[in-house]
Amino acid sequence: xxxxxxxxxDADWQRLDPRMLAVTPLRQLAGFLPVIAxxxxxxxxxxxxxxxxxxxxxxxxxxxxxxxxxxxTRYRITSERxxxxxxxxxxxxxxxxxxxxxxxxxxxxxxHRLFQLSVVKVxxxxxxxxxxxxxxxxxxxxAAQADRVRQRLLxxxxxxxxxxxATVAPAATVLATLSWSWLRFAPLTVSSLVAVVAVGGAFGQxxxxxxxxxxxxxxxREKLTMTPLWMxxxxxxxxVLVIALAGSLSIFVEAWWGFTLVREVGGTxxxxxGLFTTRSVSLEERRxxxxxVVEPPLLRVGCGARTVAVATGLGGRRGHGRGTLLPPAxxxxxxxxxxxxxxxxPSPTGTTLHRHPLVALRxxxxxxxxxxxxxxxxxxxxxxxAWAAWAALxxxxxxxxxxxxxxxxxxxxxxxxxxxxxxxxxxRGTVALQRAGVxxxxxxxxxxxxxxxxxxxxxxxxxxxxxxxxxxxxxxEGLAVAERAVPGLLDPFVQHEVSxxxxxLGSTA
Amino acid sequence: MRLRPPRHRVSPRAIIWxxxxxxxxxxxxxxxxxxxxxxxxxxxxxxxxxxxAVAIIGVxxxxxxxxxxxxxxxxxxxxxxxxxxAGWISQQWRVxxxxxxxxxxxxxxxxxxxxxxxxxxxxxxxxxGALRLAGLDRAVADDLVERLTETxxxxxxxxx
Numbered sequence: 001x002x003x004x005x006x007x008x009x010d011a012d013w014q015r016l017d018p019r020m021l022a023v024t025p026l027r028q029l030a031g032f033l034p035v036i037a038x039x040x041x042x043x044x045x046x047x048x049x050x051x052x053x054x055x056x057x058x059x060x061x062x063x064x065x066x067x068x069x070x071x072x073t074r075y076r077i078t079s080e081r082x083x084x085x086x087x088x089x090x091x092x093x094x095x096x097x098x099x100x101x102x103x104x105x106x107x108x109x110x111x112h113r114l115f116q117l118s119v120v121k122v123x124x125x126x127x128x129x130x131x132x133x134x135x136x137x138x139x140x141x142x143a144a145q146a147d148r149v150r151q152r153l154l155x156x157x158x159x160x161x162x163x164x165x166a167t168v169a170p171a172a173t174v175l176a177t178l179s180w181s182w183l184r185f186a187p188l189t190v191s192s193l194v195a196v197v198a199v200g201g202a203f204g205q206x207x208x209x210x211x212x213x214x215x216x217x218x219x220x221r222e223k224l225t226m227t228p229l230w231m232x233x234x235x236x237x238x239x240v241l242v243i244a245l246a247g248s249l250s251i252f253v254e255a256w257w258g259f260t261l262v263r264e265v266g267g268t269x270x271x272x273x274g275l276f277t278t279r280s281v282s283l284e285e286r287r288x289x290x291x292x293v294v295e296p297p298l299l300r301v302g303c304g305a306r307t308v309a310v311a312t313g314l315g316g317r318r319g320h321g322r323g324t325l326l327p328p329a330x331x332x333x334x335x336x337x338x339x340x341x342x343x344x345x346p347s348p349t350g351t352t353l354h355r356h357p358l359v360a361l362r363x364x365x366x367x368x369x370x371x372x373x374x375x376x377x378x379x380x381x382x383x384x385x386a387w388a389a390w391a392a393l394x395x396x397x398x399x400x401x402x403x404x405x406x407x408x409x410x411x412x413x414x415x416x417x418x419x420x421x422x423x424x425x426x427x428r429g430t431v432a433l434q435r436a437g438v439x440x441x442x443x444x445x446x447x448x449x450x451x452x453x454x455x456x457x458x459x460x461x462x463x464x465x466x467x468x469x470x471x472x473x474x475x476x477e478g479l480a481v482a483e484r485a486v487p488g489l490l491d492p493f494v495q496h497e498v499s500x501x502x503x504x505l506g507s508t509a
Numbered sequence: 510m511r512l513r514p515p516r517h518r519v520s521p522r523a524i525i526w527x528x529x530x531x532x533x534x535x536x537x538x539x540x541x542x543x544x545x546x547x548x549x550x551x552x553x554x555x556x557x558x559x560x561x562a563v564a565i566i567g568v569x570x571x572x573x574x575x576x577x578x579x580x581x582x583x584x585x586x587x588x589x590x591x592x593x594x595a596g597w598i599s600q601q602w603r604v605x606x607x608x609x610x611x612x613x614x615x616x617x618x619x620x621x622x623x624x625x626x627x628x629x630x631x632x633x634x635x636x637x638g639a640l641r642l643a644g645l646d647r648a649v650a651d652d653l654v655e656r657l658t659e660t661x662x663x664x665x666x667x668x669x
Contacts, residue, residue, distance in 0.1 A: 312634070439605070439606065439609040439633050439634060439635055439638065440603065440604055440605040440606065440609060440633055440635060440638045441602075441603070441604045442601055442602070442603045442604075442637070442638065443512060443601065443602040443603075444596075444599065444600065444601040444602075445599065445600050445601075446598070446599040447598045447599060449599075450600075458637065460605075460633060460635035460637050460638030461635055462633075462634035462635055465636065465637065466635040466636030466637035466638065467635060467636075467637030467638065475510070475511060476510040476511075479510050479511070479512065480510065488589070489589075489590065489604060489606055490604055492587060492589075492590070492592075493512055493513055493515070493585075493592050493602075493604065494510060494511070494512060494513070495510065495511055495512070495513045496510055
């Protein structure tokens with residue numbers, strides 16, 4: 001049927017697992033199930049036989065496509081590169097140099113797990129603007145083979161293809177495991193919101209599919225008019241709450257079942273988790289530049305936090321979530337795990353931070369009040385009802401609280417190896433960045449900062465966001481921190497003496 | 510303690526370039542109100558002061574921004590680092606060590622070509638760390654690019 005792709009010297013090329021012949025069609029057919037049902041019931045063909053034939057034809061096509069894909073896909077791992085060849089008509093060869101490999105992820109959805117298969121994703125973490133990062137995906141190979149591939153790709157000493165297949169699992173230190181008491185944080189994450197939206201969407205879809213008027217199902221309208229309004233609202237609120245609770249709990253359990261974070265010999269951090277879909281994310285420690293402890297507003301209320309790796313090759317913001325090292329957990333645990341990951345005890349993220357000058361608070365309060373006051377004044381003058389202006393004024397307590405929060409969250413410190421900085425209104429982020437990972441400085445000063453004698457000092461780095469800022473720090477203190485954090489980089493450009501020379505630059509305060 | 514200004518100013522012709530850019534921006538901003546003035550007689554009572562305000566602010570911007578920028582925009586290279594300052598109302602000072610430089614690009618827009626200027630962009634592995642030296646004299650820019658390329662080629666590693 002198909003000529004196999006064979007060229008001279010192809011001995012190392014391997015096929016994907018033949019069990020994919022079953023998995024791919026199964027997954028695709030599962031996706032088409034509604035269509036198949038519709039065709040069988042309402043039908044394109046005139047009679048039942050015609051409908052069955054058309055469905056059988058479709059199934060056959062899917063099977064053939066799966067077969068074709070399997071026959072034409074080969075991969076190999078050499079001492080220099082990983083290569084993947086695909087396609088019959090449109091041939092493509094994807095090749096990743098081994099020293100460019102930043103991460104190896106192994107995932108297995110329910111269908112894959114049924115056949116003991118895993119998908120291996122080799123990430124290079126290239127910053128390709130707008131486009132998908134150039135990943136190489138092996139979909140799929142046997143779970144055992146996936147584990148061997150993962151170890152080979154992350155082993156810097158690996159020399160060539162190993163056909164024996166006997167690899168011993170590397171020794172590993174466990175840094176963190178799941179504690180079921182962390183379930184209490186699940187409702188405090190966005191997943192509860194996601195659950196409500198998802199259930200609401202599904203319900204709306206169902207109603208519109210059935211073709212019923214949303215309000216008129218089962219004479220609901222009559223019952224609604226008979227019950228008092230507050231009861232209806234309360235029932236609705238309880239329903240939303242229950243959905244949020246159940247949804248967030250199940251999302252948490254599915255995502256974090258069996259979570260372990262280990263350090264493998266050879267310098268790899270590995271996270272394994274997942275109930276139905278198992279995921280394994282491996283991160284080379286030499287790519288690690290620091291750690292961030294993130295505390296979203298709701299989690300902060302419950303004294304919870306997450307720990308996120310600041311590493312190169314996670315693909316910037318688009319790779320968000322890939323660096324997650326810990327599920328929502330108690331704040332102390334988040335700091336402990338940060339320390340364990342960085343091999344620093346106590347964790348730099350838990351360091352006592354220097355408070356920023358009070359002018360920074362004034363700046364935040366001004367920013368919180370002036371726009372609100374101006375807005376409500378404008379509404380007062382505008383031809384709108386007076387309550388609009390009062391409503392706008394009602395925002396004031398919220399913005400002032402956020403301003404206070406933003407100020408008290410500001411902080412920075414230097415430890416022997418890390419620059420620690422914290423900021424955020426509502427969402428609080430504490431970053432510990434390796435001083436050796438700082439690859440430049442940006443000092444910026446707005447007009448009002450200049451008048452207040454403050455600067456924002458940003459350490460640029462190849463990892464994470466690309467830069468981490470110490471915001472609204474006093475000019476001398478900010479420059480001193482930068483100078484001490486990376487000796488020799490900023491020094492030549494800093495004037496230490498207090499000179500009276502007229503000068504448009506620097507602090508004039 | 511403060512940052513000292515980098516050693517070199519950009520080309521004085523940069524003032525003309527920034528002025529030309531500002532003039533274009535102000536002109537574009539003035540197009541809709543002027544069209545309104547011509548075709549919409551009823552609105553003249555409030556369009557005239559509005560247009561005048563835009564024009565006055567625009568001219569002030571045109572006069573102040575380029576000169577202010579010229580005072581601020583400066584650059585310097587040492588054996589170990591590139592150091593720039595930029596901005597006007599808000600200002601930035603950036604330092605990138607030679608050993609971390611990944612690419613050095615030159616660009617010349619149509620206006621810059623007209624005035625014999627060039628912009629040199631020095632990028633590091635950081636998504637947030639690019640240094641832009643705008644409004645350099647073309648010859649100076651070419652010389653700088655050559656020097657930086659030589660230096661960075663001599664540095665091993667992937668600069669992360």
